[in-house]
Amino acid sequence: MARRNKEVEALLQEYADLVLITGGDAFKARAYEKAARAIGGHHADVAGLDAEGLREIPNVGKSIADKVVEYLRTGQMAAVEDVRDRIPAGVRELMAIPTLGPKKAVALYEELHISSLTELVAALDEGRLRDMKGFGPKTEDNIRHGIALMRAAGDRVPLNAAMELAEDIVADLSAVTGCERCAYAGSLRRMRETIGDIDILVAADDSAPFMEAFTRLPHTAEIVVGGAKKTSVRTAEGLQVDLRVVPPDSWGAGLQYFTGSRAHNIRTRELAVHNRLKLSEYGLFDTETGEKVVSKSEEEVYARLGLPWIPPTLREDRGEVRAGARGELPHLVGEKDIRGDLHTHTDLTDGLSPLEDMVRTAAELGYTYYAVTDHAPDLYMQRMTDEKALAQRERVRALDREYHGMRLLHGTELNIGPDGGVDWPEGFLEGFDICVASVHSHFNQSPEAQTRRLVKACEHPRVNVIGHPTTRIIGKRPPLDLDLDAVFAACARTGTALEVNSHPDRLDLSDENILRAKRHGVKFAIDSDAHSVTHLAYMRYGVGTAQRGWLTKDDVINTWPLTRLRAFLRKA
Incomplete structure (x- = not known):
């Protein structure tokens, strides 16, 4: 639950x-x-x-x-x-x-x-x-x-809320006798930033036990549609969940079809027609004979179409089919590639968990390095001071000696002022291992002023990462109005990374802006912006967003070994 x-x-x-x-x-x-x-x-x-x-x-x-x-x-x-x-x-x-x-x-x-x-x-x-x-x-x-x-x-929900519910349902249905395969599909599998409904797919010979179990799950508040092949329910929160049961030998075709997107499926069906085949949720069929060619796995379906398996996060008809046909699909960054988290907070400022708890949880995640980046003093409500920052640094250094498998970095999240300045003078900033700089106020400046503000921050010799670059909060606050391409160009020119903020309310940069920034040659940091130990697990959503932006390991600085990361942080 x-x-x-x-x-x-x-x-x-x-x-x-x-x-x-x-x-x-x-x-x-x-x-x-x-x-x-x-x-x-x-x-x-x-x-x-x-x-x-x-x-x-x-x-x-x-x-x-x-x-x-x-x-x-x-x-x-x-x-x-x-x-x-x-x-x-x-x-x-x-x-x-x-x-x-x-x-x-x-x-x-x-x-x-x-x-x-x-x-x-x-x-x-x-x-x-x-x-x-x-x-x-x-x-x-x-x-x-x-x-x-x-x-x-509208009725869309954040990615993490849909994910938690879907994983609970998959676990429950996987335990039903006769289940051969069970997974979530749809926009959730593609890691869209918000989810309109959840698609669950089961492979089994008999659908009845699953439809019955599905309607009896504690999440179910209302049965919208009931049937042998598809049942839809609505949760108490108003989210619709659709369950489909397919024969086990149609699993691959069904998973590919119900994962979507619609535009991607149109492209793959056109490719099938070109090869005298017909693609549906039940399999890939020979047009002339009607014989099923393949259907058991997605890999088989794509291979028969002359394509490699295309990761779900790329299936948005943004050129992935053409790239696959040419052997040019990127090897996407994955969760296992992340060596550390470079933007996190403790209860010294606005976090909820003590430094020791955050560090211990990061070590349990298997990170090889981990940065603590509490807020700097310009966010006055956080009551940060020089003395507090230096005292925390001593605690970080002491903890670093205890965690032999993980190096600790002492950093800060600077506030980018309305003129592009940051909190501490350059001399004081020299003592930090990493400096993230973010906009936290003055959201209504003119586009020209916002652009100058961000470019100036990129040009600061001690600013390493621009945190949550557009400041958007999904469904609550729009992104800054500015010339993003000018900011992207400044990041590439100055060796400043752009953050892919993993918090489900932000996912900032968005996938579309990641694609734009990547064309400028920008490097990225996928960070949790965790304010408690539970938030550290948000990294998966940032990775999913980065994948949707076609990022590879080499694009992401916190997949690099510590020596290479430190060289980047020097902005030489």
């Missing part, structure tokens, strides 16, 4: 927002925000903890622990229900719009009686927001952006 930490985190965060907009204590709201983040990033499933166990999580006191136990036992949290009742449902709907925020949602309701998305769009079109205090033209633009983001996201 998927951990329940995320749903508890969302509920506590909602409570914090509701406390603020009802005029409650700001310190209380902040306490619930901290507890929400701590529970979301906790390594163990909170469903298995009692109140005492919950209180051992940082920032979770007795009152919050009791509320969490109440929710896990009853499915409700009375404090949240009480404050929800005091806020019109329409305001809660407006609060869901990225870039709007709870306070502005309340203002819209109280001053203009807006309580739905439809009413908000009409008010924007009529220009009725412009007379409100704090609502200027820029605010209108931001709200329109937020509405567009929400509509684009």
